Structure formats: structure tokens, C-alpha cells
Amino acid sequence: xxxxxxxxxxxxxxxxxxxxxxxxxxxxxxxxxxxxxxxxxxxxxxxxxxxxxxxxxxxxxxxxxxxxxxxxxxxxxxxxxxxxxxxxxxxxxxxxxxxxxxxxxxxxxxxxxxxxxxxxxxxxxxxxxxxxxxxxxxxxxxxxxxxxxxxxxxxxxxxxxxxxxxxxxxxxxxxxxxxxxxxxxxxxxxxxxxxxxxxxxxxxxxxxxxxxxxxxxxxxxxxxxxxxxxxxxxxxxxxxxxxxxxxxxxxxxxxxxxxxxxxxxxxxxxxxx
Amino acid sequence: xxxxxxxxxxxxxxxxxxxxxxxxxxxxxxxxxxxxxxxxxxxxxxxxxxxxxxxxxxxxxxxxxxxxxxxxxxxxxxxxxxxxxxxxxxxxxxxxxxxxxxxxxxxxxxxxxxxxxxxxxxxxxxxxxxxxxxxxxxxxxxxxxxxxxxxxxxxxxxxxxxxxxxxxxxxxxxxxxxxxxxxxxxxxxxxxxxxxxxxxxxxxxxxxxxxxxxxxxxxxxxxxxxxxxxxxxxxxxxxxxxxxxxxxxxxxxxxxxxxxxxxxxxxxxxxxxxxxxxxxxxxxxxxxxxxxxxxxxxxxxxxxxxxxxxxxxxxxxxxxxxxxxxxxxxxxxxxxxxxxxxxxxxxxxxxxxxxxxxxxxxxxxxxxxxxxxxxxxxxxxxxxxxxxxxxxxxxxxxxxxxxxxxxxxxxxxxxxxxxxxxxxxxxxxxxxxxxxxxxxxxxxxxxxxxx
Numbered sequence: 001x002x003x004x005x006x007x008x009x010x011x012x013x014x015x016x017x018x019x020x021x022x023x024x025x026x027x028x029x030x031x032x033x034x035x036x037x038x039x040x041x042x043x044x045x046x047x048x049x050x051x052x053x054x055x056x057x058x059x060x061x062x063x064x065x066x067x068x069x070x071x072x073x074x075x076x077x078x079x080x081x082x083x084x085x086x087x088x089x090x091x092x093x094x095x096x097x098x099x100x101x102x103x104x105x106x107x108x109x110x111x112x113x114x115x116x117x118x119x120x121x122x123x124x125x126x127x128x129x130x131x132x133x134x135x136x137x138x139x140x141x142x143x144x145x146x147x148x149x150x151x152x153x154x155x156x157x158x159x160x161x162x163x164x165x166x167x168x169x170x171x172x173x174x175x176x177x178x179x180x181x182x183x184x185x186x187x188x189x190x191x192x193x194x195x196x197x198x199x200x201x202x203x204x205x206x207x208x209x210x211x212x213x214x215x216x217x218x219x220x221x222x223x224x225x226x227x228x229x230x231x232x233x234x235x236x237x238x239x240x241x242x243x244x245x246x247x248x249x250x251x252x253x254x255x256x257x258x259x260x261x262x263x264x265x266x267x268x269x270x271x272x273x
Numbered sequence: 274x275x276x277x278x279x280x281x282x283x284x285x286x287x288x289x290x291x292x293x294x295x296x297x298x299x300x301x302x303x304x305x306x307x308x309x310x311x312x313x314x315x316x317x318x319x320x321x322x323x324x325x326x327x328x329x330x331x332x333x334x335x336x337x338x339x340x341x342x343x344x345x346x347x348x349x350x351x352x353x354x355x356x357x358x359x360x361x362x363x364x365x366x367x368x369x370x371x372x373x374x375x376x377x378x379x380x381x382x383x384x385x386x387x388x389x390x391x392x393x394x395x396x397x398x399x400x401x402x403x404x405x406x407x408x409x410x411x412x413x414x415x416x417x418x419x420x421x422x423x424x425x426x427x428x429x430x431x432x433x434x435x436x437x438x439x440x441x442x443x444x445x446x447x448x449x450x451x452x453x454x455x456x457x458x459x460x461x462x463x464x465x466x467x468x469x470x471x472x473x474x475x476x477x478x479x480x481x482x483x484x485x486x487x488x489x490x491x492x493x494x495x496x497x498x499x500x501x502x503x504x505x506x507x508x509x510x511x512x513x514x515x516x517x518x519x520x521x522x523x524x525x526x527x528x529x530x531x532x533x534x535x536x537x538x539x540x541x542x543x544x545x546x547x548x549x550x551x552x553x554x555x556x557x558x559x560x561x562x563x564x565x566x567x568x569x570x571x572x573x574x575x576x577x578x579x580x581x582x583x584x585x586x587x588x589x590x591x592x593x594x595x596x597x598x599x600x601x602x603x604x605x606x607x608x609x610x611x612x613x614x615x616x617x618x619x620x621x622x623x624x625x626x627x628x629x630x631x632x633x634x635x636x637x638x639x640x641x642x643x644x645x646x647x648x649x650x651x652x653x654x655x656x657x658x659x660x661x662x663x664x665x666x667x668x669x670x671x672x673x674x675x676x677x678x679x680x681x682x683x684x685x686x687x688x689x690x691x692x693x694x695x696x697x698x699x700x701x702x703x704x705x706x707x708x709x710x711x712x713x714x715x716x717x718x719x720x721x722x723x724x
Binding site for chain 1: 672673674676679681683685691692694696697698701714
């Protein structure tokens with residue numbers, strides 16, 4: 001939901017990043033306020049997944065220019081674990097399997113790392129169990145999931161639901177969901193989307209990275225951004241996603257011609273609307 | 274994947290005949306020690322004499338032997354070992370605790386049976402567990418008849434030395450169709466004194482037709498001086514018998530461990546071997562199984578964790594001598610600091626052994642740039658209608674995996690520790706005896722620290 005007086009959670013200015021010397025992000029601008037849901041759409045290779053990893057602090061990407069401010073702090077100076085502890089959460093496109101470590105054990109380890117940073121007491125296994133019981137409902141998971149090793153042998157849908165369970169437990173301020181909808185059947189998509197909707201509130205914000213408009217039928221965004229060749233080239237409301245769906249990604253090439261030179265101001269332009 | 278390959282066998286049998294017909298003096302000293310360590314039963318005397326005669330023609334292997342190409346025994350040969358103190362039958366240790374086997378436990382200290390530490394009160398019907406010398410004359414005879422000086426092999430030096438100096442045996446004999454739910458624990462404890470010592474533990478496991486049993490074989494020790502454990506385990510599985518066998522080598526840091534496990538599998542039998550190696554400054558485990566009948570299954574699950582300057586060598590050989598058999602092997606090594614692990618996995622498919630389904634995978638995790646791994650899958654396939662797959666990987670922790678855990682708030686060190694632990698846990702989870710798996714997991718966790 002858009003409210004004028006909301007706190008700015010994330011402010012990205014002219015962000016440039018490269019991997020192995022190849023520029024991937026070429027001046028990204030984005031401002032996200034509390035309570036908002038943003039969707040970033042784009043073709044494969046447009047830089048949208050890179051953007052999500054840069055926000056979470058993936059060490060493979062070198063920041064070559066620009067800045068990211070998260071709740072008034074310089075995010076680029078923070079280690080990935082400190083970003084997580086400070087409330088930045090990335091739901092992975094391909095969650096990692098950790099055989100031999102139970103889901104519950106891992107969630108508690110993660111939850112307590114975050115709680116300690118936030119000045120809260122660590123939860124013992126009993127209290128944590130109670131907390132989990134409540135969170136499981138968010139993604140309609142049975143407690144069997146907790147006994148199993150982290151993502152090990154999980155189906156694609158189960159892995160994505162598990163990401164949302166982690167999100168529910170860690171209670172982030174800024175969640176970035178990287179292609180969380182890709183490869184999901186309708187039932188799993190509904191469950192995942194319901195989970196995200198339940199967790200969204202006026203104090204936090206969500207950035208959905210997606211290739212498909214379908215997700216946005218379930219999670220309604222306040223803003224839709226179109227990313228191409230490492231830049232956000234167009235920003236609009238939810239209707240932009242429908243337009244993109246209807247006209248296809250080739251439409252972006254036409255847009256690219258029209259909007260050249262304006263891209264750096266796209267975030268401000270939206271704010272002024 | 275179909276693979277056909279032939280290897281030269283000329284050097285591969287581990288036989289080293291000393292020149293001029295005289296054994297090296299180092300070995301001669303070890304052989305001569307048999308005079309000082311009398312067998313607990315006279316039945317072993319002829320075997321010992323026979324073995325001594327053969328051993329005296331041998332010398333210890335060197336790196337010129339194909340089978341010892343990566344494992345340098347010079348650190349062993351620098352140490353003069355005296356016979357271990359066999360008067361010592363009580364030690365302080367909690368490493369023995371396996372609650373599942375609290376009353377099915379056989380303990381040897383320095384090669385000597387310890388009645389005080391053993392507890393056989395819970396041994397169920399259908400299985401005989403004990404040290405050879407305490408068994409009935411009938412059982413003793415049957416075991417000795419099944420025991421060979423070369424432990425079903427080619428007669429390598431260490432095995433012959435074991436047969437020369439063995440004093441007693443740990444015996445598990447499962448009767449026809451007996452299904453034993455309680456795991457049997459066999460622990461060999463070594464305690465060295467003011468001088469380095471050597472012991473030669475021996476173990477025999479026989480599972481008669483249609484029986485099933487789980488055996489946990491453990492090796493650990495302590496003491497001020499170095500010690501050598503030179504151990505041999507012979508396993509015979511009759512038709513349709515099933516054995517889950519966990520061998521955990523957790524010897525003291527300054528020790529040497531040389532082991533041979535020889536398995537004979539009759540038709541329809543199933544052997545699952547967990548070969549865990551975590552201790553010792555230098556250790557070598559050779560495991561050989563022969564599929565003597567059709568439809569035999571062999572599963573090998575190996576885990577080596579080596580740090581500091583440990584050298585840990587695992588050689589396995591699966592002999593598919595008959596059709597319709599299968600084998601599945603995963604061997605994992607976690608190698609840190611300046612440690613060195615060696616894996617040589619031979620799979621032999623003989624000409625008549627058609628329809629074999631075999632897979633082997635060697636997976637190695639390097640934790641430091643000074644750590645070293647030598648891994649060698651060795652397939653020798655002479656049948657043409659078989660499925661044999663093998664693969665080996667040597668890698669470091671995957672940065673994307675470390676990042677995933679960090680993005681969940683775990684520190685870099687904790688993330689690496691957890692991933693290393695997970696690598697081990699995948700192997701450990703296959704062990705059905707929970708307390709052993711738990712203990713091993715705790716070990717893996719503390720030995721995965723990056724702090």
C-alpha cells in the first residue's frame with residue numbers, strides 16, 4: 001500500500017555492478033517505502049536476479065558505482081550476514097540443500113543469529129518450537145518438514161515454501177523474492193502467494209523479481225518496474241505488468257528507444273506521480 | 274555408463290618379496306615378538322607358525338609398490354614398537370558407550386579380551402558373541418577352520434604379521450535364519466605406556482544362511498607413546514545372509530593403524546559397510562569383498578575426516594565374480610590443514626559376471642590449500658553386459674552455498690562449518706545405530722570448525 005508519509009526503507013541510486021569484469025547493472029535507481037510491494041520484471045539476463053543478489057551481498061559481484069541505503073545505513077558496507085540480521089531477506093531462486101541438518105535446527109540457528117543482533121533473547125528449542133508451530137500455517141506446511149534436512153530431497157514447490165517459512169521466522173523488513181514463482185504449479189503458487197500476503201504489513205516491504213505476470217494476480221504490487229540491460233527502464237502501476245504480458249518482452253525494445261536518457265530519473269518520476 | 278578397461282595386474286597385488294630371501298630387520302623384530310605373546314588358545318599355534326614362516330620371506334611395503342604409491346610408511350618405520358601390555362584390561366573411557374549395545378559388547382584392550390569392560394548379558398538367542406578362547410571347543414574349531422593366514426587375500430605383509438602375532442579373536446557367529454535386532458559392539462582399545470607398543474587384533478564374523486546382524490567395530494586408544502594397531506577382520510556371509518558393518522577407526526592422534534577387512538559373500542547375501550576413518554597419524558584400511566554367488570549386493574559407505582598432518586588411506590576392492598550382482602559405493606573425504614587422504618577403489622567384473630550393476634563415487638572436500646587428496650577409481654571390466662558408473666570429485670566449499678547460509682544470518686565461519694558438517698552427515702545418516710551416528714556427527718561438527 002502506498003502512503004506518502006511512510007519511512008523510506010531502501011534507496012538505490014545509480015547502482016552499477018559487474019561480475020568478472022563484465023558490467024551487469026548499469027545504473028539502477030529504486031526507492032522502496034514501508035508498506036509497499038514492488039515487482040521487477042524483465043527478460044532473462046536483464047539483470048534482475050543480479051540486482052537481488054547484490055542487495056543481499058553476494059560476494060561474486062563487484063560494485064563499481066552508485067549507492068544503496070537501507071534504513072539510513074550504507075548497505076554496501078555490510079556483510080551478507082549483517083544485512084540478514086538487520087532485516088534484509090532474499091528468497092532464493094534455487095535454494096541450497098543442506099543434508100544432515102534438520103530444517104528446525106537450521107531455522108533456530110538462523111532465527112537466533114538474527115535475534116541476537118536485534119538485541120532479543122535467544123529462543124530455546126521449546127520456545128522456538130512454539131514459534132514455528134504458528135509460522136508453519138503461513139505456508140500450509142506440516143511439521144514433518146521440520147524433521148527433514150534443509151531442502152534435501154524437497155520438490156521445487158517445497159523448496160519455495162520453505163523459503164517463505166524462513167521469511168516468516170526471520171521477520172524481515174525488506175524481502176526480495178527472486179523468481180519465487182518460477183516453476184510452481186497453481187496450488188504451490190497460491191500457497192506461496194498467500195504466505196507473502198500474510199507477512200506483508202505496513203512496516204515492511206517486498207520486492208518481487210519475476211518473469212511472469214501470473215504471480216501479480218496473487219500478490220498485487222503497488223509498483224511494477226521493467227528492467228532491461230541492467231537498468232530500470234520503465235515504472236508504472238500494476239497495469240504495466242498486464243501491458244507487458246499482452247505485448248510481450250519485445251515491446252521493451254521499442255520502449256528502450258523512447259525512454260533513453262530518462263531512465264536515471266524513473267524513481268523520482270514515480271514518486272512525483 | 275559402459276566402461277571397458279584393462280589394467281596391468283603385475284604390480285597390483287601388494288606382494289613384496291624381499292631380496293636374498295631374508296626379511297627386513299624391522300619386520301623380523303616384529304615377527305620375533307610372537308615368542309613373547311602366547312596365544313590364548315592352542316588352536317591358533319599352527320596358524321601362527323605357518324604365518325610366521327611366510328611373513329619371514331616378506332618385507333614391509335614401500336612407495337615403489339603400486340598399492341602403497343601414495344602412502345609413505347617411513348614415519349612408521351622410524352618407531353620401534355614393543356609388544357603391548359596385555360595385563361591391562363581396564364581403561365577409563367566413555368568412548369565405549371553405545372546404549373543400543375550396552376549388553377552386547379565385546380572389548381579388547383591391547384589385543385587382550387577384557388571381561389571387565391565387556392558385557393555379553395544381553396546377547397540374544399541365535400548368535401554367539403565372545404572371544405575365541407572362551408567359546409566351546411566346537412565353535413573354536415569351526416572358527417579356526419575358517420581362518421586363513423592371509424585372510425582370504427594374496428598374503429600381504431601386515432596381514433601375515435597379524436596372523437603371526439594374533440593371540441585371540443573377537444567372534445560373532447549368527448546361526449541360520451537368526452535375525453538379530455540388537456547391534457553387536459566390538460571395541461579394540463589401545464593403551465601405550467612409556468614406550469611405543471603394537472597389538473594385532475583379530476575379528477571373525479560369520480553369518481549363516483538367511484541370518485541378519487549389525488556389528489559395530491571400533492578402534493580407539495590413548496597413551497603417552499605412539500602405538501600401532503595392525504588388525505584383520507574376516508567376514509563370511511552365507512546364502513541370503515545380511516550384515517551391516519560399521520568400522521570406525523578413531524585411534525589416538527599419535528598412533529598408526531593398519532587394517533584389513535576381507536569379506537566373502539555367498540549368493541543372495543547383502544553386505545553394507547560403513548568405513549569411517551577419523552583418527553591416527555597414519556592409517557591404512559584395505560577392504561576386499563568377493564561376490565562368490567549370484568545376486569549379491571555390496572554397499573560401501575566411506576567417510577574419512579583428516580586434519581593436521583594426518584595421512585589416511587582407504588583401499589577397497591569389490592570382486593564381481595558372478596552374474597546379477599550389484600555394488601554401490603560412495604567414499605567421502607574431508608581434508609583440512611596439511612592432511613593427505615588416499616582412496617583407491619577397485620571394481621573387478623569377471624568375464625562371466627554379466628548383468629552387474631555397479632556404481633562408485635569418490636567425493637572429496639578440501640578445506641585448505643595445503644591439504645592433499647589422491648583418488649583413483651580402478652575399474653577392471655571383463656564382462657560385456659554390465660552397467661558400471663564411477664566418478665570422482667575434488668572440490669572446496671561452494672561459494673553460493675556459503676552465501677545462502679550467510680544470507681540467513683549465519684557468520685561466514687559458521688556457514689562453512691555447517692556445510693562441512695553436512696557433507697559428512699550425508700554419509701553418517703546411513704548408519705542405522707543411532708548413538709554411533711550421533712557421536713560421529715558431534716565429532717564431525719567439532720572438526721569442521723573455521724573459527
